Amino acid sequence: MFADLIPLEINSLSVAFVVPPDWTVESSITRGANGQYDVAEPEKAVFFLGRSLRKTSTNIDGMALDLVFSGKWRFKESDALERATRVMHKYLALTGFRLPGKSSIMIAPLPISDPQTGWKAETRGSTIVLLINPNPRTEVSKAQLAIIFTHELLHLWVPNSLKLEGDYDWFFEGFTLYTALRTALELKLIDFKEFLNTLGRVYDTYRAHPDDTSLIDESERRWASAGTQVYVKGMLVAFLYDLMIRRESGGQTTLADRYRDLFKGQVTDGPDGNEVIITVLGSTPVYRVFLKSYVENTTAVELERALPAYGLSLASTGKGSQLRVGRDLNGEQKRLLRSLGYQD
Numbered sequence: 001m002f003a004d005l006i007p008l009e010i011n012s013l014s015v016a017f018v019v020p021p022d023w024t025v026e027s028s029i030t031r032g033a034n035g036q037y038d039v040a041e042p043e044k045a046v047f048f049l050g051r052s053l054r055k056t057s058t059n060i061d062g063m064a065l066d067l068v069f070s071g072k073w074r075f076k077e078s079d080a081l082e083r084a085t086r087v088m089h090k091y092l093a094l095t096g097f098r099l100p101g102k103s104s105i106m107i108a109p110l111p112i113s114d115p116q117t118g119w120k121a122e123t124r125g126s127t128i129v130l131l132i133n134p135n136p137r138t139e140v141s142k143a144q145l146a147i148i149f150t151h152e153l154l155h156l157w158v159p160n161s162l163k164l165e166g167d168y169d170w171f172f173e174g175f176t177l178y179t180a181l182r183t184a185l186e187l188k189l190i191d192f193k194e195f196l197n198t199l200g201r202v203y204d205t206y207r208a209h210p211d212d213t214s215l216i217d218e219s220e221r222r223w224a225s226a227g228t229q230v231y232v233k234g235m236l237v238a239f240l241y242d243l244m245i246r247r248e249s250g251g252q253t254t255l256a257d258r259y260r261d262l263f264k265g266q267v268t269d270g271p272d273g274n275e276v277i278i279t280v281l282g283s284t285p286v287y288r289v290f291l292k293s294y295v296e297n298t299t300a301v302e303l304e305r306a307l308p309a310y311g312l313s314l315a316s317t318g319k320g321s322q323l324r325v326g327r328d329l330n331g332e333q334k335r336l337l338r339s340l341g342y343q344d
Contacts, residue, residue, distance in 0.1 A: 001124065002042040012040050017049065024053045026068045028104040028126040044125025044160075048106045056081055060088045064102040071109040071134060075142050080107070083146035087153045090183055094256055095157050097263040101126055103156055105149075109134040121148060123155035146189050150180035159273070162262070168273035169222050170215035170295060174234010177202075178242070179255065181235075185341050192341045196312075196323035199239055203303055204320045206232040215295045216274055236301045237294045241281065243310045243340075244290060247332065251339030311337050 006013070016036045017025050026048040029037050039045045054069045056077055065088065067081050084105060092098060103126045110120060110131035118138035121130045130148065132140050140148075159172040185195045209228045213221075215237070218229050242255040262280050278295065282288035293299040303323070304314045311326045311333030325342060326333070334344065 002039065002045040002047075003124075006042055008043070010042055012038075013042060014038050017047070019049060020051075023049060023051050025049050026053055026055060026066070026104070026106070028066070028102045030102070041125065044127075046104075046106070046124055046127040046129060048104075048108070050108075058085060060085055061092055061098065063088060063092065063099045066102060066104045068104060068106045070107070073107070073132070074139055075145060079142045080105075080145055083142065084149050084153065086187060087146065087149045087183065090187065091154055091157055094179075094183075094259050095263045096260045097157060097161060099126070099156055099161060104128070105130065107132065111135075118144075119148065121152050123152050123160065125160060126156060128152045128156070143189055146187070147180075147184050150183040150187075150189070151176060154180055154183075157263075158259070162273070164271060164273035164276055166273045167216075167219040167222070168277055169219035169230045170234040170237075171273070171277045173230050174215070174232070174236075175238040175255070177231060177235040178238035179259070182242075182256070192343070195341065196325075199236070200314070200321040200323045202232050202235055203301075203314070203323075206236060206301060211300050212298060214298050233294075233301060236303070240294070240301070240306055241287070241290065243306075243336070245287070246336045246339050247310060248284075248286070250332070251335045254339070 014036045019025060025031075027037065027046065029039060029045060029047075031037050037045075037047075048068050048070070050070050052070070054077065055066055056069075057064070057066050058081060059065070065084065067077065067084065069077055069080075105128045107130045110133055112133055117133055118140055119130060119132045121128065123129075130152070154176050155172070158176060159168070162172075181190075181195060181198055184190045185192065190198075205228065209232070211229055211233060213229070215230065215234060218233075222230050238255060245253055245255060245258075258280055261283075262277070278288075278291050282291045294301070303321075307314055307323070308326065311329045313324050313326055315322045315324060325337060325344075329337070329344075338344070
């Protein structure tokens with residue numbers, strides 16, 4: 001990752017790699033005829049160097065994608081490509097925006113001391129780096145690989161394809177977590193029960209941490225604090241927003257529609273990310289009040305009070321919070337929950 005290797009003052013450069021004869025170099029940046037790579041944005045550039053790298057390529061509705069592998073895995077490389085392709089199709093439909101250039105997914109082993117830790121991932125520029133613990137006890141299954149892709153691949157669009165400034169991590173992390181969960185449900189990687197169970201676990205994590213700072217302020221200081229609420233509160237706020245917009249539209253409009261609105265007309269370079277996102281999400285006075293409360297101010301998320309209006313309830317057991325579908329649903333609640341994926 002060039003951001004770790006060169007001074008920040010360098011805005012662009014050309015680079016050539018000298019490697020042993022049996023090594024190769026892979027990147028989402030295309031190598032020129034002179035053997036060099038012209039790097040326009042060094043802070044986003046990722047290069048994968050190693051012995052016996054394996055690459056498979058595809059084109060998804062005009063979007064080029066490379067998967068590069070190092071090491072041996074129990075899942076088939078063709079399975080990884082198929083799952084990445086399904087998720088890419090989904091996010092192209094979600095945003096209506098075709099990624100320019102080539103994207104890369106780089107998968108490599110990460111031997112670490114903790115046998116319970118299965119993987120780590122980061123999306124930088126047009127590259128996803130996925131490091132997987134080769135310990136058989138933490139084997140990543142085909143289904144888990146697809147779930148990882150639902151989160152990381154969305155980052156190729158949000159925030160990496162949005163030319164926005166400022167700290168709006170509450171959206172591109174918290175809302176991405178929720179949208180990835182919705183995508184996993186729609187692709188049948190999880191069922192509706194697991195969808196609700198995941199939100200229950202997130203709610204428990206949220207309540208275990210202080211919530212005395214707005215999501216905007218928390219985003220600004222994310223790297224100077226635990227930053228937990230950016231993820232968990234952001235995800236819960238996305239869930240409540242999605243419920244609200246589904247109820248207001250009778251299940252015809254969802255949070256997913258706001259992503260297409262966000263990419264319409266190509267957002268120009270430079271505008272403040274928080275202002276743009278809040279403007280897109282806050283399209284009516286009701287939504288604007290909601291965002292002011294939960295994003296700009298420090299209103300606490302209280303699912304036990306908010307959910308009954310949508311036909312859901314929250315029960316606290318010895319195993320943690322559990323979200324459940326209510327017993328006596330009215331017609332409006334049934335329409336909303338069916339749009340969410342519930343089958344009665």
